[in-house]
Amino acid sequence: MSIEILENDRVLYMGKNFDEGPLDINCLIEWPSTITIKLGNKYPDDTNINDAGIVINDKSVILEKVSINNFPLEMQVMEKLVDNIIYWGFNGEVKMKFTEKNPTRWLLRMKNKFELPRLTWK
Amino acid sequence: MSILFCSVPGTLSNDPVLAPAILKACAEQAGFPATALDLNIEIVNQIKTNPYKSIIEQFFLNQIIDELTINSIGNIIEYCANRILSYKPKILGLSLLTQDNQFFTIWLCHYLKIVEPKLKIVIGGSGIKNFIAQADMSFADLLKDANLIDDYIYGDGEYSIVEYLRGNYSYPGINSNQWQAIKDLNLLPKSDFSDYNFTQYNNRGIPICDSRGCVRSCEFCDIIEHWKKYQYRTADNIFAEMKIQIETHGITHFLFYNSLTNGNMKEFTKLLDLIIEYNSLHSNQISWVGYFIVRNSSQHPESFWEKIKKTNGKLQLGIESVVEKVRISLGKNFTNEDIDYHLAMAQKYNVPVMLLLIVGYPTETKQDFEFTKQWFRERKQYARNPVYSVVTSLAAILPNTKLDRKRNEYGIVSGEIPTIWLTPESEISVQDRLKYLNELLEILKLSGFSATPGNDNSVATAQAEIEKV
Numbered sequence: 001m002s003i004e005i006l007e008n009d010r011v012l013y014m015g016k017n018f019d020e021g022p023l024d025i026n027c028l029i030e031w032p033s034t035i036t037i038k039l040g041n042k043y044p045d046d047t048n049i050n051d052a053g054i055v056i057n058d059k060s061v062i063l064e065k066v067s068i069n070n071f072p073l074e075m076q077v078m079e080k081l082v083d084n085i086i087y088w089g090f091n092g093e094v095k096m097k098f099t100e101k102n103p104t105r106w107l108l109r110m111k112n113k114f115e116l117p118r119l120t121w122k
Numbered sequence: 123m124s125i126l127f128c129s130v131p132g133t134l135s136n137d138p139v140l141a142p143a144i145l146k147a148c149a150e151q152a153g154f155p156a157t158a159l160d161l162n163i164e165i166v167n168q169i170k171t172n173p174y175k176s177i178i179e180q181f182f183l184n185q186i187i188d189e190l191t192i193n194s195i196g197n198i199i200e201y202c203a204n205r206i207l208s209y210k211p212k213i214l215g216l217s218l219l220t221q222d223n224q225f226f227t228i229w230l231c232h233y234l235k236i237v238e239p240k241l242k243i244v245i246g247g248s249g250i251k252n253f254i255a256q257a258d259m260s261f262a263d264l265l266k267d268a269n270l271i272d273d274y275i276y277g278d279g280e281y282s283i284v285e286y287l288r289g290n291y292s293y294p295g296i297n298s299n300q301w302q303a304i305k306d307l308n309l310l311p312k313s314d315f316s317d318y319n320f321t322q323y324n325n326r327g328i329p330i331c332d333s334r335g336c337v338r339s340c341e342f343c344d345i346i347e348h349w350k351k352y353q354y355r356t357a358d359n360i361f362a363e364m365k366i367q368i369e370t371h372g373i374t375h376f377l378f379y380n381s382l383t384n385g386n387m388k389e390f391t392k393l394l395d396l397i398i399e400y401n402s403l404h405s406n407q408i409s410w411v412g413y414f415i416v417r418n419s420s421q422h423p424e425s426f427w428e429k430i431k432k433t434n435g436k437l438q439l440g441i442e443s444v445v446e447k448v449r450i451s452l453g454k455n456f457t458n459e460d461i462d463y464h465l466a467m468a469q470k471y472n473v474p475v476m477l478l479l480i481v482g483y484p485t486e487t488k489q490d491f492e493f494t495k496q497w498f499r500e501r502k503q504y505a506r507n508p509v510y511s512v513v514t515s516l517a518a519i520l521p522n523t524k525l526d527r528k529r530n531e532y533g534i535v536s537g538e539i540p541t542i543w544l545t546p547e548s549e550i551s552v553q554d555r556l557k558y559l560n561e562l563l564e565i566l567k568l569s570g571f572s573a574t575p576g577n578d579n580s581v582a583t584a585q586a587e588i589e590k591v
Contacts, residue, residue, distance in 0.1 A: 069232060069235060069236050070232070070235075070268040070269050070270060071228075071232050071268070071270075102233070102236060102237075103232075103236055104196065104199055104200075104229060104232055104233040104236065105196045107232075108187060108192050108195055108196050108229075109192055111187040111192075112187075113185050113187065114185065114225070114228045114229070114232075116185070116224065116225070116228070116261065116264070
């Protein structure tokens with residue numbers, strides 16, 4: 001796969017032909033902002049299906065974690081950010097909209113909590 | 123290198139926070155310019171007229187983000203950051219009094235690291251742990267790992283903050299839960315409140331720390347696990363500070379921040395004598411409020427009550443249980459006769475008294491609950507005078523306390539949070555204890571006492587946990 005991350009016309013990140021495994025991408029953006037993630041370099045033979053019709057191999061990007069200035073997004077907030085599509089096995093675009101004037105305001109708006117083991121016995 | 127010491131909002135108390143003022147004094151004595159800011163009171167005052175005050179408070183206590191208060195909370199975070207950055211500090215020392223300050227610390231640090239990434243943030247105070255006696259430093263470590271803070275200091279911070287400013291990061295307590303207690307409180311500089319605006323406080327008083335730790339060893343208490351040795355300041359040392367604060371701020375009311383004022387009877391009596399002498403010479407008299415342990419009448423004779431009256435003392439008595447055998451067994455070695463003596467003396471000498479009560483202690487039975495209700499019904503003559511308040515707290519099993527270690531002995535089965543536990547043999551459920559708390563509050567009210575649950579959040583959390591179950 002190839003990934004290109006843009007903020008308007010500004011390229012924040014560009015990369016392709018990744019090794020399998022986790023990849024950290026850090027970007028600096030201006031708030032408020034809309035980020036476009038362009039996915040490409042996927043071809044029909046990148047998806048292997050067995051005789052039973054089950055996908056046994058697929059070239060894809062899976063969005064596992066998003067942190068805003070080290071503040072991790074809760075799963076439901078992350079899913080909301082990308083319209084519930086975190087499995088990117090396609091050529092196309094994903095948009096992330098950060099609508100507030102700063103990240104802290106946006107996290108509040110999204111009701112994203114910082115997970116804290118607080119009152120428990122551990 | 124300038125440092126700003128700042129209390130983190132979320133304590134929701136109208137009283138001044140002491141830590142920034144004492145830390146400022148320590149830093150300045152060592153040659154580091156410092157400022158002390160009590161942001162807690164600024165936010166308490168800001169939200170007190172907000173129609174959604176209680177919802178905002180839930181953000182501080184439980185990180186509840188409600189649609190109605192998102193803008194207010196965002197404004198509070200930005201206000202606090204702007205206040206902090208207006209001092210242009212190189213280092214920010216955030217003081218967390220309790221775990222109730224934790225959520226706001228996260229959000230504030232998150233915003234500060236965005237708008238001023240070069241600002242070095244160090245957090246400290248007992249609130250950087252969930253429970254003071256717990257070894258676990260997960261909150262502070264979590265924030266440090268997430269780069270929301272740079273460092274943390276645990277335990278007595280007066281010397282460690284100075285070593286931190288000197289760059290000695292290997293000093294005990296810095297980024298570690300291994301800390302050193304101050305050996306002599308008398309050697310510390312006097313708190314510097316010159317940056318505080320005392321007109322902000324409803325209850326204008328100067329906080330003063332006269333001791334740390336306790337002379338008693340109550341099994342439910344985690345303070346004695348934290349400060350294992352009782353430390354006290356001499357009467358002369360305390361009185362010298364009182365005089366400095368009076369001269370500087372013109373305030374003669376003092377709030378003792380401690381576990382008990384009368385731990386060392388010799389020094390305490392001497393302090394009373396010094397205050398009496400002062401009060402006899404000045405129309406603007408000294409008054410004070412502090413925790414106070416009940417002793418027998420020979421240790422607190424009538425002449426002693428006269429002294430308390432002449433010093434305008436207001437006492438907070440931790441009686442915990444009015445069931446004598448329960449109370450003595452938990453570590454408070456005084457009789458019900460002693461309590462009655464204290465109430466009678468306090469009434470005779472017009473000494474206001476607050477009673478602190480643990481509701482549903484693990485060794486209390488349903489019969490004890492009934493006894494307690496009756497005990498208060500029979501003492502309605504003390505309502506308002508001298509008992510100005512009865513503060514009730516649900517019994518909690520705090521980690522690393524004697525009570526925690528006695529769980530097997532008492533047959534306690536712990537739940538998820540300290541106020542959720544069971545003693546199956548007693549057949550008293552958590553719901554029973556909450557019901558008892560509400561009944562007791564009602565009886566107190568009907569008997570004329572002013573009564574409040576001591577920790578609304580723990581009650582609310584317990585109720586929420588029960589509903590979840």
